[in-house]
Amino acid sequence: xxxxxxxxxxxxxxxxxxxxxxxxxxxxxxxxxxxxxxxxxxxxxxxxxxxxxxxxxxxxxxxxxxxxxxxxxxxxxxxxxxxxxxxxxxxxxxxxxxxxxxxxxxxxxxxxxxxxxxxxxxxxxxxxxxxxxx
Amino acid sequence: xxxxxxxxxxxxxxxxxxxxxxxxxxxxxxxxxxxxxxxxxxxxxxxxxxxxxxxxxxxxxxxxxxxxxxxxxxxxxxxxxxxxxxxxxxxxxxxxxxxxxxxxxxxxxxxxxxxxxxxxxxxxxxxxxxxxxx
DNA sequence: ATGTATGCAAAAATTTTGCACACTG
DNA sequence: CAGTGTGCAAAATTTTTGCATACAT
Numbered sequence: 007x008x009x010x011x012x013x014x015x016x017x018x019x020x021x022x023x024x025x026x027x028x029x030x031x032x033x034x035x036x037x038x039x040x041x042x043x044x045x046x047x048x049x050x051x052x053x054x055x056x057x058x059x060x061x062x063x064x065x066x067x068x069x070x071x072x073x074x075x076x077x078x079x080x081x082x083x084x085x086x087x088x089x090x091x092x093x094x095x096x097x098x099x100x101x102x103x104x105x106x107x108x109x110x111x112x113x114x115x116x117x118x119x120x121x122x123x124x125x126x127x128x129x130x131x132x133x134x135x136x137x138x139x140x
Numbered sequence: 141x142x143x144x145x146x147x148x149x150x151x152x153x154x155x156x157x158x159x160x161x162x163x164x165x166x167x168x169x170x171x172x173x174x175x176x177x178x179x180x181x182x183x184x185x186x187x188x189x190x191x192x193x194x195x196x197x198x199x200x201x202x203x204x205x206x207x208x209x210x211x212x213x214x215x216x217x218x219x220x221x222x223x224x225x226x227x228x229x230x231x232x233x234x235x236x237x238x239x240x241x242x243x244x245x246x247x248x249x250x251x252x253x254x255x256x257x258x259x260x261x262x263x264x265x266x267x268x269x270x271x272x273x274x
Numbered sequence: 275a276t277g278t279a280t281g282c283a284a285a286a287a288t289t290t291t292g293c294a295c296a297c298t299g
Numbered sequence: 300c301a302g303t304g305t306g307c308a309a310a311a312t313t314t315t316t317g318c319a320t321a322c323a324t
Contacts, residue, residue, distance in 0.1 A: 102254050116238055122265070127265040134259065
């Protein structure tokens with residue numbers, strides 16, 4: 007599974023249960039998903055448990071909510087998934103992961119300029135993909 | 141009120157009704173708000189109308205949904221509010237608007253690199269503000 | 275005048291909660 | 300074994316829908 011995940015639970019005296027492992031690894035494999043899809047994808051886990059688990063995961067900063075292509079989704083935070091951002095096609099919904107160090111650095115600098123210490127950030131670019139421009 | 145707003149409605153053969161004007165100007169004055177607060181702030185407008193109006197506004201790209209400080213909110217799009225991004229304190233929720241041309245340009249370039257034509261983007265930086273670092 | 279938008283009331287969908295039992299450590 | 304986490308069922312909340320009336324053009 008994932009050691010950082012296990013360790014984080016242990017550190018907070020939370021048990022490593024089946025629902026928690028399933029949610030974590032499903033998000034790990036399938037990336038950002040609306041809650042409804044998580045629920046549908048894990049029929050062996052009760053709806054209420056999905057909500058409760060996501061709440062716990064949010065508190066531990068294991069997951070975060072984002073809006074991608076107009077939809078609210080849940081995704082693993084950078085700590086558990088390689089850091090990246092989304093480039094989403096407004097027409098077909100196609101999504102590409104992007105990454106760019108200069109932007110990251112500049113954001114951190116900008117934050118400092120305002121007295122903030124940056125912890126995380128999230129970027130989403132919307133546009134038309136190559137196909138949909140035709 | 142706002143001419144671009146009026147013109148956009150007219151262009152789409154939608155009427156300039158009181159609820160639409162109120163929602164628009166409330167968002168204009170108070171910035172990003174959760175739907176529940178919009179509903180509470182405009183008691184003279186029916187819940188259903190708020191939802192229907194927001195749907196219309198989303199289609200016309202007058203508003204968009206964002207997640208700021210963990211909460212889903214509705215805000216005016218760049219077209220109707222000066223382009224900016226959010227810098228939010230994870231401790232006290234304090235929010236500062238930021239803006240940075242080099243980042244904007246680089247995002248556009250990055251998109252092009254992937255065959256996309258960028259239309260809009262959204263950035264949120266989370267961190268600790270000056271006060272909360274103490 | 276005509277067609278659209280609204281309010282109201284009801285329905286559907288989503289999210290939260292209480293409690294008894296099961297599982298983790 | 301002790302304490303936390305889960306499933307199930309119910310409640311609360313949020314969002315959507317139908318329909319008759321009111322409003323904008």
